[in-house]
Structures are given as C-alpha cells and as structure tokens.
Amino acid sequence: MRPFMQNMRGMSTLPVLLTVVAVIALFLLPNFVESTYALHIMILIFISVIMGSGWNILGGYTGQYSVGHAAYFGVGAYTTIVLMQYQNIAPWYGVWAGIVVAVAIALIIGSICFRLRGPYFVLASIAVAEIFRVTALNLKKLTNGAEGILITDIPPFKIGDIVITDFMSKIPFYYIGLVTLIIAIIVTWILQNSKLGYYFQAIREDQDAAHSLGINLTVYKNVALAFSVVFTSLAGSLYGLYVGFIDPTTVLALDLSVQIVMICIIGGIGTIFGPVIGAVVLVPFSEALRSNMIAQALIDSGLVNENSGVGTFLKEQLSHAHVLIYGILLVVVILFMPDGILGFIRKKLSAKQRKEAI
C-alpha cells in the first residue's frame, strides 16, 4: 500500500477505472432516475463534497482546523443572492463576486489568525464566524436580518437567444453541482501532487520543522486558505441558489461549521476522497433522520411497534434528533476513528507494511 503522499501517483488502473465509471454513471443518472427526491439528495451530497473538499485543503492538508468555515459559505451565499435579488446581477457573475469577497475577507482574517496555534486558532475561527453571523443578523438593510432572503426568480441562462436552462427543475443544479465537485476533486489532486501539497502537509506535520526547511508559513497557509475559501464560497452560493432561501441561522451557524468538519473527519482528513465518503455517509443519513425514514423503517420492519411508547417517541422525535446523532457520531469517530474511514483502512495497511519492513 502506498504511504500517505503517494496515494495517487503510480496508481494502478483499477481505482482510476472505477472513478471514471462512477463519473460517467453520475452524468447519466438523471436520465434513469425519475425521483426528484433522489436528485435532491444527490445535489445535497454534491454541495457537501464541495464544501468538505474546500475545508480539507486548509484543515486536512495544512492542519489548520477552522471550525468557522460557515463564514465563507455564508459570505458566498449572501453575496450571490443579494446581488441577484437586489441588484439584478445574474448568479453566473454573482458566484464569482462571492468568491472574490470571500477570499478577500479570508486573507485579511488569515493574516491575523494564522499566528495562533492549534486550539487558539480553532477558537479564533469560531469567533470570526460568530461575528459574521451576528453582523448578518444586525445589518438588516443588507441581509434582511433574521428573516433571511427568499429568492423570487433565477434569470434563465441564455447563450445568444437560446435558453439553456430556466432553473425550474433540479437538473441544472445537479449538473452544476457535479461539475463543480469534479473540479474540486481534480484541484485537490493537483494540489496534493504539487510543491504546494508537500509544503501544506509539512506545515501540518510540524510547523517549526517546516519553517526551518525554507517554508514561509504565512504565505503558504494563506494560499491554502484561499483555495479552501474558493470552494467553500462556491458551495454556499450553489446552496443558496438551489434552496432558494438563506438566513444567518442556516448559512452562517456554528452547526454548519461543525458539519463541514465532520464531513472530512468521517471520510478521512487530508485525503482526496475523504470528503466524498463523508458526504455520502452523512447526507443521506441526516436526510433519513430528518424525514422520518428511519423511524418508519424501524416500524415497518416490525422491530418497533408503532403504538408502543418507543414507537410514538421515534415517530415524533427522531426527525428532530439528527443533530443529536451528529453529536454522537462526532464523539464516536473522534474516540475510535480519528483518521476517518479512509485513515482507518490506511492504518491497517501501514501496520502490515511496518511488519514487512522489519
């Protein structure tokens, strides 16, 4: 098994083939799947992978655990939506504006916060995100405060006179999400196998050693941050356009920041496909909880009697419990699988490697 850095180089044909097949399958999926609900889940998964990949570059590869990435998600969402609703600027320009604003803010914050180490950096990132959230709540003229902004209509996307899409169905969001996701994964792959990737990981492993090997910490941390924020902000813009409604509690909250981190932790931080695995596990699970599917399944399968105390409790309350389960999941993963699913596999294989090396 290849060690950490050499994940993708010199790779055998099987994983590449599988990835290509998976991508093709995803592109063809809407032709075969009728259920809009399934498409909805896929879109949420795509958005989660994008924001997870974004965080992964800063947190997973460079070791700077921001638990305040909702700030950039929210800035992306608000910039794009506000420009569209109040200034009639089409979202395909608005997302770029969102990225520019988010990156600019991030670089300012980064240059201030990156001198902080470990837990202090985490705390600062949380404080920053909270400042954004409270500001969004209070700047009612700009953001409509706690009421949030409801999108009225997304302008149809035209090339010349031909309408490519009017954004009325889920399909355009599906493909936009898929393409963005693929770009995010490719960018992560390129970064991992570049000088930047080596430097990011050196910073993560031992900041002082990296510094003494000629690595300018501030510069490289900010580069990682910039890449990270681009994708997080994109995810936010996409989310806002898709769901059609944003407010500070949904796009700027600590819950969201924790969720972003969890996507990477569960899948495996600092790996290319970690965010994919994390999103694929987390999103359907939380949707199933939210929509009472799990409760219903337990009842339908006969494990739980619908009219019993447990049954009624599950039916009524389980949909509210998804954050509780997040919490439990987080505790369990940190205690027993801190390197995530991929890390767990990797550890088993490297233990074998160590045995062989001796």
Added chain:
Amino acid sequence: MAVFLQSMISGILIGGVYALIGIGLTIIFGVMRVINFAHGDLLMIGMYMTYFLFALLHIDPFVSIIVTIPMMFLFGAFLQKVFINRVLGALPQNQILLTIGMGLVMSNAVMLAFTSDYKILSTTYSSASFNVLGISISSPLLISFAITIAITLALYWFLYRTDTGQAIRATAQDRDAAQLMGINVKRMSIIAFGMGAALAGTAGALISPTYYIFPQVGSVFTLKAFVITVLGGMGSIVGATLGGVIIGVAESVGGVYFGSGWKDVIVFILFLLVLLFKPSGLLGTSKD
C-alpha cells in the same frame, strides 16, 4: 451618568457569575490542557437541574445549589473518566471536536427530552430590585453575586490551603513534574473536570431566576467563557475572576451604547484582539 453607573453595576454583578464559568474552564484547561467546548452546555444542565428542583420539589434555586454542586461534580467526573480521558494525548483539534460533540449531545438530548420551549423559573423575587442612590439593583443578581463571592473564596481556600488543592495547582503548573512527585495526575484530572462542571452548573443555577432556560442557551456561554479565560490568561484563576468581571461590564456597557444586538460582537472582537496581541492574557501562564 446614572445610566453608565447602572450598566456598570449590572455588569459587575453578572460578571461575578461569568467569573465562575471562567474559573471552571480555566481549571480544566490548566490541569488537562483540554479546551472544553461543552462548558456552556454544562451550565445549561445546571439550569435545567435547578429548574426541575424548583418546579417539582419547590426548592428555591439559591438553596438547591447544595444539591446541584455535588451532582454536577459527579457528572463532570463521569464525563472525564469515560470520554475526555481517552483523548488527553490526542491532537488538541481532536479534543475540541470531541467536546463539541459532547456539547451537541447534551444540548440536543435535553431538547429531545424537554422540547425547545423556553422555560421560565420565576420566584417571588425574580424581578425584585431595590434602589441605592438612584441606581436600581436586581435582587436575584445581587444574591447570585454574594453566593459567587462565597464560592470563589471557598475555591481559593481549597486550592491554596488543602493538600488536594495544592496537588491540583501543581498538576496545572507542570503535569510531568507533579507526576514525578507522586501526585496521581489521573485523579487530579477527574477532580478538575468535576470542579469545572460543578462551577459551570452552579453558574447556571445562579442565573436561572433571571434568564430564559432553553437547550441551546449553552453555546453563547461557552464562547463567552473562552473570552473570559483567554482574557484573564488560560490557567489563571485570578485572571478568570478578573476576566469575568471585565466581560460582564464590557457587555453591559456596550449593550447600552451599541444596542443589545451588537453586544455579542463586541465580546468576540475583544476576544480576537486579546488572542492577537496578548494571547497569554492579562495574567496568563502560557506554557504552550
């Protein structure tokens, strides 16, 4: 001027309670170097405990502290033994994530059990106040403040005058050296977390007559607790005491002059400034 004095006094009174929260957090950090992100949720549990003791058994909140303190201590000790202990050697980032997870479990379990409906604990004196020289002082806040002082004094006595207390301080100063001197650092960690939980729970009990009680109330206090401890210096109990009062006053005065919506932002900006310019805090003993 009267307004300013008024907000100062309210700030100091609430600052006392904040100090309790900060002291609890700083003890946990000092002894275990763990950043406890569930601290506010421990406060929330203290609030609910107090509420139910009052609603079901009609025990006055300021009296039920006698029950709340040991119960919260045991709860904290349990949490340390079962969960926190396992990550003492892990990356600090993972420790934070663990405590975040624990906090989420606590607040959401409470929400599931008792719904998010705001609960109000009103005693006969909940809104009572009295006038001193034209300044209105809230009675429950004053009583809390008095109890806070008593508890803080007892705490100082414990930490500086008893063997266990000195052992805890030794562990906080230098864990390895303390171990070499025969101190059971594992036991100290359990006691420290128990104390932290007890202090947080007590703070919750003390403010329950004057605050809305709901499951998510903890998160705001967690962040404030961090501001307080960082301001005062992580690991410094005197610092946390000072920090609590300063934050209480800053919040109160800031709220009057900038509007209550912005007062949280003021606290967070203060936090960032401290982190940036004097991360070891006013009285900190940063051994990072």
Added chain:
Amino acid sequence: MAILEIKHVSKFFGGLAANSDVSFEMVTGMIMGLIGPNGAGKTTLFNCITGYYPPSRGEILFDGHRMNGLNPDAVCKLGMARTWQKVRPLAKMSVVDNVMVGALCRTNSLKKARDMAMEKIKVVGLEKRVKVLAGSLPIGERKKLEVARVLATKPKLLLLDEVMGGLNPAESEEIIQLILDIKNLGITQMVIEHDMKAIMRISDRIVVLNSGEKLAEGNPQEIVSNKAVVDAYLGGE
C-alpha cells in the same frame, strides 16, 4: 574567509541570560564542536543563529549577511540549516517525501526534488526505507532522515543539535562517518554533542559554553587540557 561570525551575542529570557556575550568565528569547511554542560546555552545559540528567535544583543553574520531577526525560512534559503535536538520527522509523510520537502527549497520541480532526495537518502543510508512513513522509523533512522532532509536544502552551513543523542555506539559511529562524509562534500558544520570521544574525533575546533558564557575555544587537544573546562564538567555535575 569567515563563513559565520558570532559577535557578542547575548540572549535574555526575562532576567535569565541564556547566552552572554558569546563570540567566535567559523571558517568554510571546518567542523566546530559546541560543547558544555546541560543548560549552558548551546541550543539557545542555535536558535538565535537560525532565526527561531532573535538575539537580544550582538550580531550574527553569515557569508557576510546580517542574520539578526531573519525568519527561519529566510535563513534556510540563505544556506544555513539545522537539525533538532528532539527529532522532528514529518510523521505522516514517507521518508522520500520528507527529504523532498527539504529539496523543494531549491527547486519547484517535483521530479528534480525527488532525484535530489534519493541522492541524499543514499548518502545517509536509508535507501531501503524510502517509502516507509517517517513516524514508523526507529530513532536512529529518524536522525538520519533529518540529516538527509537538511542536506537536501543544499546548505553551506549545517548545525547539528545532539544528532547522536539516544543512539547506541554502532548508530553513533554511523553518524560520525556521515558527518565526516558531509565535511568531504565541502559543507561547514557546527555540532552540539555530549559524546566527548566523538567530538574529539570530528572537530577541527571546539567552543565550550558554560552558564551562557563562552568558557574556552581551541583545538581538541587544547580544550581537553584546559583546567576550567574540566572543572566545569566535573565540578557542576
């Protein structure tokens, strides 16, 4: 021509003078031994020289450049590299990737970095461990890895901080050979060591620190017969 000039360097931590008015020079290609009892200020001096923190007083000149206050990454780019008393492997990265991080200081091409890394890995004798994760290496190999890594930064001056610490005699012997090989490559070295026999063998000159001050300077014979030095080592312990 002096490659390194330490001029009246002092470093204070609060009231404590960790280094006090230390002065000496190094010529290109030499091996300078830096010795002294524990707490004498040797690592502190290394840290000042390599930019970990600036000296409180005095000047540090490297190849004519004034080094005071330069950041560690700038120091490395100028051609000065150091190893650490407590080894710092980039644990989750493989041996070759560790050394590549060093090599990337001088090139942007991953291929060139890998070639350079393999060359240095051969110099230290870790060819068979190229793909092993650094965190899995035993202490002797970690030390070699650290040397390979700094060699990849193409230093003119190498500072080795107790690189033989914690090694058995066989491993120490390998390191001694390595240091001599590095000398043959033309790289100047300053070596902090507690192993007296090793220091005597490899050093051209020795500087002795005690309680932050320079106690003596000279070639190995002079140092070993210096009464003050002997007292410092025997008296204090």
